[in-house]
Amino acid sequence: MRALANKLTNLRSGFGLPLALLTGVVLQSCGGDKAGSSQASGVAEDAAAAVYVPPGQHDELYSFLSGGFNGQVSVYGIPSGRLLKVIPVFTQQAENGYGYNEETKPMLMTSHGFVPWDDLHHPKLSRTDGMADGRWLFANGNNTPRVARVDLKTFETVEIMEIPNSAGNHCSPYPTNNNEYILAGTRFSVPIDMEKGGMGDASLDEYEEKFRGSISFIKVDKDNGDMELDFQVLVPGFDYDLANGGKGPSEDWVFFTTYNTERAGTLKELGASQNDKDYLAAINWKLAAKYAAEGKAHEMPANYYHNKLDHGTHTAKSTIKKTVRYLLPEECPGMMYLIPAPKSPHGIDVDPTGEYMVVNGKLASSLPVFSFSKMQKAIENKDFDGEVNGIPVFKYESVLYGEVKEPGLGPLHTEFDNKGNGYSTMFVSSEVVKWNVKDLKVLDRMPVYYSPGHLMIPGGDTKDPYGKYMVVMNKITKDRYLPTGPELLHSAQLIDISGDKMRMLLDFPTLAEPHYAQAIVADKVAPNSVKFYKLDENTHPEAVKSEKDVKVTRQGRTVKVNMTSIRSHFAPDNIEGVQVGDTVIFHVTNLEQDWDVPHGFAVMGANNAETLIMPGATQSLRWVPKQAGVYPFYCTDFCSALHQEMQGYVRVSPRGSNVPIKFSTGKPKPVPPAQASVN
Amino acid sequence: MRALANKLTNLRSGFGLPLALLTGVVLQSCGGDKAGSSQASGVAEDAAAAVYVPPGQHDELYSFLSGGFNGQVSVYGIPSGRLLKVIPVFTQQAENGYGYNEETKPMLMTSHGFVPWDDLHHPKLSRTDGMADGRWLFANGNNTPRVARVDLKTFETVEIMEIPNSAGNHCSPYPTNNNEYILAGTRFSVPIDMEKGGMGDASLDEYEEKFRGSISFIKVDKDNGDMELDFQVLVPGFDYDLANGGKGPSEDWVFFTTYNTERAGTLKELGASQNDKDYLAAINWKLAAKYAAEGKAHEMPANYYHNKLDHGTHTAKSTIKKTVRYLLPEECPGMMYLIPAPKSPHGIDVDPTGEYMVVNGKLASSLPVFSFSKMQKAIENKDFDGEVNGIPVFKYESVLYGEVKEPGLGPLHTEFDNKGNGYSTMFVSSEVVKWNVKDLKVLDRMPVYYSPGHLMIPGGDTKDPYGKYMVVMNKITKDRYLPTGPELLHSAQLIDISGDKMRMLLDFPTLAEPHYAQAIVADKVAPNSVKFYKLDENTHPEAVKSEKDVKVTRQGRTVKVNMTSIRSHFAPDNIEGVQVGDTVIFHVTNLEQDWDVPHGFAVMGANNAETLIMPGATQSLRWVPKQAGVYPFYCTDFCSALHQEMQGYVRVSPRGSNVPIKFSTGKPKPVPPAQASVN
Structure with a gap:
C-alpha cells in the first residue's frame, strides 16, 4: 500500500488533485468494454472513482x-x-x-x-x-x-x-x-x-x-x-x-x-x-x-x-x-x-x-x-x-x-x-x-x-x-x-x-x-491550520508549565488542583484531603508540544463532561463530590502504549474529616517480590 | 441517474451486494491495460469500486x-x-x-x-x-x-x-x-x-x-x-x-x-x-x-x-x-x-x-x-x-x-x-x-x-x-x-x-x-427497523391525540401546555398568561403517522435544548422564562413546503400581571386589502 501511495503521489501533479483525472485515462483505454454490456457499472465505476480519495491523499x-x-x-x-x-x-x-x-x-x-x-x-x-x-x-x-x-x-x-x-x-x-x-x-x-x-x-x-x-x-x-x-x-x-x-x-x-x-x-x-x-x-x-x-x-x-x-x-x-x-x-x-x-x-x-x-x-x-x-x-x-x-x-x-x-x-x-x-x-x-x-x-x-x-x-x-x-x-x-x-x-x-x-x-x-x-x-x-498551542504563549492564570509547580490548595470549601498532563501521567496523580461537598476545580495544563497529542481528563461521578486539552492549553473542570470514596481520574484519549496507566485518584473524605490536603506526583514503589507470591 | 439505478438494480442479485462484484468483471475484461503503465491507478480504482455504494443502494x-x-x-x-x-x-x-x-x-x-x-x-x-x-x-x-x-x-x-x-x-x-x-x-x-x-x-x-x-x-x-x-x-x-x-x-x-x-x-x-x-x-x-x-x-x-x-x-x-x-x-x-x-x-x-x-x-x-x-x-x-x-x-x-x-x-x-x-x-x-x-x-x-x-x-x-x-x-x-x-x-x-x-x-x-x-x-x-411509533400505543400521561384536546393549564407557578404538531402547525400556537419565573412545561405530541416526519420543538431563550419528536411520540421541554416578552417557538426540522410558517408565540408578562391563561389553535385573519396599501 505504501508503494501504491508513493506511485500515486508521483503521478499526481499536486495537492488535492482528484483520482478522477487519473482514472479517466484508464477508463478511456478500455472504452470498448464500457460501451458493451456493462455500461451501467461503467458509469457507476466512473462515479466511484470521481469521489474516491485514496488513503493518504486529501480531499480537494x-x-x-x-x-x-x-x-x-x-x-x-x-x-x-x-x-x-x-x-x-x-x-x-x-x-x-x-x-x-x-x-x-x-x-x-x-x-x-x-x-x-x-x-x-x-x-x-x-x-x-x-x-x-x-x-x-x-x-x-x-x-x-x-x-x-x-x-x-x-x-x-x-x-x-x-x-x-x-x-x-x-x-x-x-x-x-x-x-x-x-x-x-x-x-x-x-x-x-x-x-x-x-x-x-x-x-x-x-x-x-x-x-x-x-x-x-x-x-x-x-x-x-x-x-x-x-x-x-x-x-x-x-x-x-x-x-x-x-x-x-x-x-x-x-x-x-x-x-x-x-x-x-x-x-x-x-x-x-x-x-x-x-x-x-x-x-x-x-x-x-x-x-x-x-x-x-x-x-x-x-x-x-x-x-x-x-x-x-x-x-x-x-x-x-x-x-x-x-x-x-x-x-x-x-x-x-x-x-x-x-x-x-x-x-x-x-x-x-x-x-x-x-x-x-x-x-x-x-x-x-x-x-x-x-x-x-x-x-x-x-x-x-x-x-x-x-x-x-x-x-x-x-x-x-x-x-x-x-x-x-x-x-x-x-x-x-x-x-x-x-x-x-x-x-x-x-x-x-x-x-x-x-x-x-x-x-x-x-x-x-x-x-x-x-x-x-x-x-x-x-x-x-x-x-x-x-x-x-x-x-x-x-x-x-x-x-x-x-x-x-x-x-x-x-x-x-x-x-x-x-x-x-x-x-x-x-x-x-x-x-x-x-x-x-x-x-x-x-x-x-494550527497544529498545537505554544506552551510559552499560554497566559491562563491557572496554568502550570512544569511538573515541579503543580499544587493542590484549599480556600474555604474550594479545592484548586493545578496539574499537568504528559505521556503518560498526570501530576499530581494522588490527591487527598478533599471532603464531600467541596467544590474541586481541576486546572489541567497539557505540556505536550506536538500535533495530535491531546489528553482527556475525566473524574468518576462528576456532574459534568470530560475536558479534552489540546497540547499547550489549560482547561478546567468543576466537580462537587457527593459521597466519600476514592475516585479515579484518567486520560480519556488514547495517547501512548502506556495510556491505560495514565490515571490517578482523588480521596474524598466525609465532611468535617481531618485528612489534610496532600498530593503526590508519583513515585513507583520498589519492585515487589515474584508475582506468584504477591499474596 | 434513475435509469442507472434501475440498471444496477437489475444487475444486482439482492440487497447489499457490493459493486465490487460487478466491477471485478469489468476490470478483468480490460486487464491488459491494468498491467500496463497505470497499474497503480488501476488498484486504486479497484478499491474505489469496492467501497462505493451507488446512490439508492444500501451498505452491506x-x-x-x-x-x-x-x-x-x-x-x-x-x-x-x-x-x-x-x-x-x-x-x-x-x-x-x-x-x-x-x-x-x-x-x-x-x-x-x-x-x-x-x-x-x-x-x-x-x-x-x-x-x-x-x-x-x-x-x-x-x-x-x-x-x-x-x-x-x-x-x-x-x-x-x-x-x-x-x-x-x-x-x-x-x-x-x-x-x-x-x-x-x-x-x-x-x-x-x-x-x-x-x-x-x-x-x-x-x-x-x-x-x-x-x-x-x-x-x-x-x-x-x-x-x-x-x-x-x-x-x-x-x-x-x-x-x-x-x-x-x-x-x-x-x-x-x-x-x-x-x-x-x-x-x-x-x-x-x-x-x-x-x-x-x-x-x-x-x-x-x-x-x-x-x-x-x-x-x-x-x-x-x-x-x-x-x-x-x-x-x-x-x-x-x-x-x-x-x-x-x-x-x-x-x-x-x-x-x-x-x-x-x-x-x-x-x-x-x-x-x-x-x-x-x-x-x-x-x-x-x-x-x-x-x-x-x-x-x-x-x-x-x-x-x-x-x-x-x-x-x-x-x-x-x-x-x-x-x-x-x-x-x-x-x-x-x-x-x-x-x-x-x-x-x-x-x-x-x-x-x-x-x-x-x-x-x-x-x-x-x-x-x-x-x-x-x-x-x-x-x-x-x-x-x-x-x-x-x-x-x-x-x-x-x-x-x-x-x-x-x-x-x-x-x-x-x-x-x-x-x-x-x-x-x-x-x-x-x-x-x-x-x-x-x-x-x-x-x-x-421501526419506522414510527403508533399513536394509539402512546400511553404518555400528557399526550393529546387530537387538536381538539389541546390545553394550557396553570397550577400554582407551573403552566402545563399539552400541545400537538402536524404539518405545518402547532396547536395551540398562541399562548398568553405566562409570567416571568413560571415553570412552563410543553408536552408536545407529534400526530404524524408516517416515516421520517419528526417535528422539532424549541422556544427562544430556553436554558435547554430543543426536543425532536418522532411521529406518534410525546416529548416534554421545561422552560423558566426570565424576562417579559413575546417568545416565538417553532418547528426546527424542515417538514414541508410550509415549514417556515410552523411557528407560534408565548406571551410572558411580568410577575404578578393579570393576563389570564389564554390560547388559540389559530384562525387566520381575513385576507387583507391589496398589498401595497397594507400601511
Missing part, C-alpha cells in the same frame, strides 16, 4: 455544512463526502468539554442565562474582494438570536454575539464583500419596546400595531475578525426569511425575502399564505451605514451578551452591552425598497455578475429574476406602486428581468456556476433544475432524493464560482441508507456540474439538518 | 463504533465508511433532546446525581447461540460505571444500569453466547466497604490492603432484554483491562487481562510496569452462577441506579437498588484461575473454535497463545505455581500453546477471520499482522496509519466470523485528512481480507475515539 475542498438543529458546523471533505470534523458552536459538546468546562461556558451565556443549544442555519465564509478568503466562518443561531465566528486556523468558535430585538435570527449572517458588515435579519417579528429596550409585553392581538422586525449591522474588524453591533434597521412586522448580497454593480446592496406581509400572528400556515405576492426587501447597506454615521440613528436600551475567546488564556469572557442604535427606514430615504415577489418566497440569490436577483417562491410556478439595473432605473424614475411604512414598493414589471417558466414545484434555493447558469432546488418535485441566467431557459434536470432544501456550489454565491461540484441537501431521507429506526440523518447528494448535463456522484448522510453550506478549496485553509 | 453491513470520549455509538455503513447515525447513550445530545427533555433525563441519573457524559468503549451485539442476532447492542460507560442497552429496532438507548463497586468499567460488557450474562469488570480498583457498601474513605497508602476489583454478572431477560445485576465476584486489587469469552468447548469461561498486579497506587506508568508478567484471569461464569444460586453469595448494602425506557410512555424511569450480592473467589474453588501473561497485557481474544486464547501484551515482543484444552488439563493436574488471594496461578508453560514470534511492536488486539487466521494490531509499529492460528506463522503485514488500537472483523469475536472486511481503528490521525486545527477526528481504515494478502480499501475519519466496534449483516437488523 473543505465544505462547511450547518448542523441545523444540532447547533454545530459539520466539516465534510469534497468529493469524498467524509465527515472531517464537528465544530461546536452554539451547543454543548461533551466530547471536548465545550460548554461544560470553565473556559468555554461563558461562550453560551445570553441575556436569558446559559443557553446550551441553538439551531444553526447558515455558515458563511469571510470574504476579501467578494471571494471566500478562508479566514473565518460566520454562522447564525436561529433560536436565541446569536451570530458566531469560527477561526479557521484552529476550527474553534472564538466569538458569539447575541442579537437584541430579534427573534428567529434566520436571514443571517450575510457578510458583505469585504466583511464590512455581517447582516443579520429577524425571522419572527416581536413587540420592540423602544423606551425600555428589548421585547415588550404585548398581546398577540396587537400583532399588526406593535410587532416589528430588525436587521442588524455587525461590523467586523479587518485584522482580528472581532464583531461589534453597529446599528439596527427596524423594519415592518413581516417575517424575514433569507438574505443575500450584491456583487459588482450591486455590491452596496443586500436583499431579504419576506413572508407574512399579511402580518398574521397565528396559524401562519394559512394566515401568511393569503397574499398573492410578498416582498423582496432591498437595502443599501452602504447608505444605511452613512446615515448611521451621520447622526440619523436613535438609541435605545438593550441587554445582550458578547462572548469572546481570549487568545492567550484560551478562555471565553462575556461582556454585557446596554444600548443599541437604530435607524427607521421612513427617516432614511433611498435606503430601503420593496420588490413584489411571488407568495411566501424562501431563498434570494444574486448571480455572480451582480445583475440578477433570483427569488425562489416556494408556492410559485415560476422563478422570477429581477434586474439590478432596472431597479436602479426604477428608483430614478420613482416607478413605485405605493409604500409600506414609508418604504417605497416597486412596480413588479419595472424591476423584473424575466421568469424561468415552469422550473418545477416548490423552488427553494438557487446557486450559480462559473458558466452563467443557475441551479435551483425544487422541494416538492424533488429535483435540481439547471437554467441559463441570460435566456432563462431550462437546460437540465436531475432528480434528487428527497425534497431538497439548500444546494451549494463551491463559491456559488461569490462573484467567481469554483463550479465543478454541487452538494444538494435533502430534507427527507427515508430509504436512502440502511434504516436506523424512526430517526434518520439527513441526506446530501454530490453532483458533478462540470459538463453540460449534471452527473450524480454520491449520496452521503449528514448530521442533523444542514440548511446551507459553503465550500472552499483546501489550500486556502489547510496551510494556515 | 452495519458497523457500530464506540464513540469513546463522546459517550455515544456511531453507526457506519460498510463498505462505504459513511456515518449513518449517532446513537446517544451516555451523553446529552441537544440535537434530539436526549438528556435535556423530561422523558430522557432520568436515563442519565446515577448515585452521583445527573451525569451527562461518559466514556463509551465497547459496543457488543447480543447473541443467540454464539452469533450476533441483531436484537440489542450493549455498551459500557467507562468513567461512571454503567452498562447500557440499545434496542436495534429503534436505535434507541432503552436501559442504563449503574455498576456498584466498580471504577473505570473498562473490561465490559462481555455477553456470553446466549446473553445469559453480561460481564462487566472494573479497570481501577477501589476500597470497597463491605459493611456500609460502596467506596470507603481509605488512604492511597493503603492501596495494597484495602483496594479491590469487581466483576459484575448482569442477567439479561431472554424476551425483552431487561438487565438485572445478579451478583459480583470481588477480585484482587489489580487493574482489569479487557475481557472476552469462550466458545464451543470453552463457552462456560470468560477471560480478563490484568495489569498493575504490582498494585501500585501511583505513577502506574512506571509502577505498574515492573513485573515481567501480569495475569490473564480465567473465570468459569457458569460455575460462578451456580455458586451464587447455591447460597455462596454474601450481600452488602449498595446504592445504584437502574434506568429504563418505558415502551408506551416513551419515558425513562429510575429505580434505586440497595443491595448487591457478591462471591469471593477464595470461597469458590474451581471458579477462577490466573494465567501468567506478558507484562501489562491489553486485549484478550478467543479464536472461533474456542480453543485458543490470544493475549496481546502491549510491551511484549511475542504474542502468546494459550490453549483451553491444556488449561483444562492443568486444572486436572493442579499444575500451579502459587496463588494470589487464594486464586491458583498456572505455570506459564502448562497452559501455553505457543507464541507468535516477533509479530511487531506493541500488540494490542486480535480478531479472527473464517479461515483460521488471526489479525493483530501493533500500536507502536503501526501495522496489522495476519498470522495463522494453528502454526503461529506470520502470513502478511499491512501498514496502517497511525498507531492502531482495536480492529474489527464482522463477527470476528464469534464462532463463525463473516470475514471479508476488517476495520482498523487508529489512535493517531495527524496528516491523514485535511487538517482541522489542533483537534482531529480519529482515523479508521477499511481493509479487504478476502484474499491471501490484505488489501487497503479506504481511510475514513471517525467521531471522537472508537475503541471497539462490531458489525452485522444488514438483513439481520434492517427488516426489523
